[in-house]
Amino acid sequence: MGYTTRETAYFDAPGPQNTDDCIQLCVSRAQDEHINVIVLASTSGATALSFQKAVKGTGIRLVVVTHVVGFLEPGIWEFSEDAKASLLAEGHTIVTGTHALSGLERALSRSARVGGGSRTEAIAEALRRVVAVGLKVAVECVLIAADQGAIGVKDEVIAVGGTISGADCAAVIRPAHTASFFDLQVREMIAMPRNR
Incomplete structure (x- = not known):
């Protein structure tokens, strides 16, 4: 037999109302496939605390990827200090790094002097539009976590993202560093919104 069957959940609509179901699906898949790392996006820490x-x-370790300092307001980190303390006390990892699929590119495309889109932003937009916003987030979090040394690039992880807040998209991913982006593989979809 040259194939494996796995279930994929399709949410009716994107959004944080899917978070609890997404968490349950991720933990179940991690246990079934003996994956011991879940990489997830969390802005304030609320989604991370639910996970x-x-x-x-x-025995599953969380690698929580946050917004960069200054994402919404210069010099401000949006992540809760209480959530940080709770997660670190239980051995989980928190990573804050430059967004791999925007970062400096966004400054250039927003600039009145330079303007225009970039190839990096085109990749991000393709992931958002063709599959789901949450997949773009999940992929980006894996790249950031790998670049920061929080995960390796040989073992599969479960990666989780959402649309604006919460979690509504999850996949099994073989990680890569940003400089080796095309080595990253989305190997299985666990959950995603059907309508975007």
Whole structure:
């Protein structure tokens, strides 16, 4: 037999209302496939704390990727200090790094002097539009986590993202560093919104 079957959940619409179901699907898939790392996006820490409760006692480690400092307001980190303390106390990892699929490119495309889109932003937009916003987020979080040394690039991880907030998209991914982007592989979809 040259194939494997796995279930994929399709949410009716994107958004944070899918978070609890997405968490359950991710933890179940991680246990079924013996994947011990879940990489997830969390802006304030709320989604990370929900995952933390779900993985307690499972041996699954969370790698929480936050917005960069200054994402919304110069010099401000949006992540909760209480959430940070709770996650670190249980051995989870928090990573804050430049957004791999925008970063400096966004400054150039927004500039009145330079203007125009970039190839990097085209990749990000393709992931957002063709599959789901959450997949773009999940892929970007894996790149950031790999670049920061928080995950390796040989073992599969479960990566989770959302549309604006919460979690509504998850995939099994073989990581890569940003400089080796095309070595990254989305190997399985666990959940995604059907309508975007």
